Structure formats: C-alpha cells, structure tokens
Amino acid sequence: LAKRWCAQGVNVSWDATAGPAHIGGYIAAVPRALHFLKSRFDGKRQLSSCWRL
Structure with missing residues (x-):
C-alpha cells in the first residue's frame, strides 16, 4: 500500500x-x-520515507 501511495505522489511516512x-x-x-x-x-x-521503499 505504501509503495502504491508513494507512486501516486503521496507523502508517506512508513x-x-x-x-x-x-x-x-x-x-x-x-x-x-x-x-x-x-x-x-x-x-x-511530515518527512516522506518513500525513498526507503
């Protein structure tokens, strides 16, 4: 789910x-x-952690 949201440009903190x-x-x-x-x-x-995924 986090990967999908990150791909859509959402600022995810995972x-x-x-x-x-x-x-x-x-x-x-x-x-x-x-x-x-x-x-x-x-x-x-919030800092995004999309780079970690």
Whole structure:
C-alpha cells in the first residue's frame, strides 16, 4: 500500500516494527506513533520515507 501511495505522489511516512504479531508491534510502535501525532499537531511537516521503499 505504501509503495502504491508513494507512486501516486503521496507523502508517506512508513516504518516497520520488530515486535511480534499485532500486540507486540503495537507496544513497540506507540512511542513513535505519539511522536508522529504530536509533530502533526505542532504544525511540523511530515518527512516522506518513500525513498526507503
């Protein structure tokens, strides 16, 4: 999905977690997700990670 959106010119911020399954991934991703949301509410632009895909 991220590759398809990047190909359409969307500014995608994609990251993978090393946590196992959905619960492990959730726990590992919470700090990054909160930082991402705080940055958006603070008016900071999202950096695209399409180059990593």
